[in-house]
Every structure is written in structure tokens, then in C-alpha cells.
């Protein structure tokens with residue numbers, strides 16, 4: 001798996017949506033490739049921030065883009 005393939009599948013990987021064999025390839029790649037490991041770390045940080053709603057005042061459109069990037073379906077915010 002090259003970097004481009006990895007980045008394309010990273011969001012799905014984080015969602016747990018990929019078969020075990022692909023996950024193993026991704027984990028191996030991230031272990032060897034520091035740029036991809038950084039992207040993976042950023043994605044995890046973003047996902048955590050979204051989950052914890054620690055993005056105060058973030059425009060809905062921006063949040064939607066982040067969620068799209070993370071491969072999540074947009075759920076209408078309950079409070080804003």
C-alpha cells in the first residue's frame with residue numbers, strides 16, 4: 001500500500017469500516033511512514049475534538065467539512 005492509498009482509506013479505517021487484512025496493512029504502513037502517522041494522529045485528534053464538542057463557535061459548514069473528511073454522516077447539531 002502506498003501513501004495515497006493509505007490516505008484514501010484512513011477515515012474508513014478509523015471508523016472501523018475496513019476488513020482486518022487492510023487494517024493490518026494500514027497499521028504496518030503507519031508504523032513505517034512518519035508523514036502518514038502524523039496525518040493519522042491529526043485525524044484522531046480531530047475526531048476526538050468533534051466527539052467532545054471542543055470546537056466552540058466553529059461554523060456549521062466547517063464542522064460539516066471536518067465530519068465529511070472523517071467519513072462521518074452529518075448529524076444535525078442538537079443545541080445550535
Ligand SMILES: [Zn+2]
Nearest residue numbers: 002003033036
Ligand atoms: Zn505513507
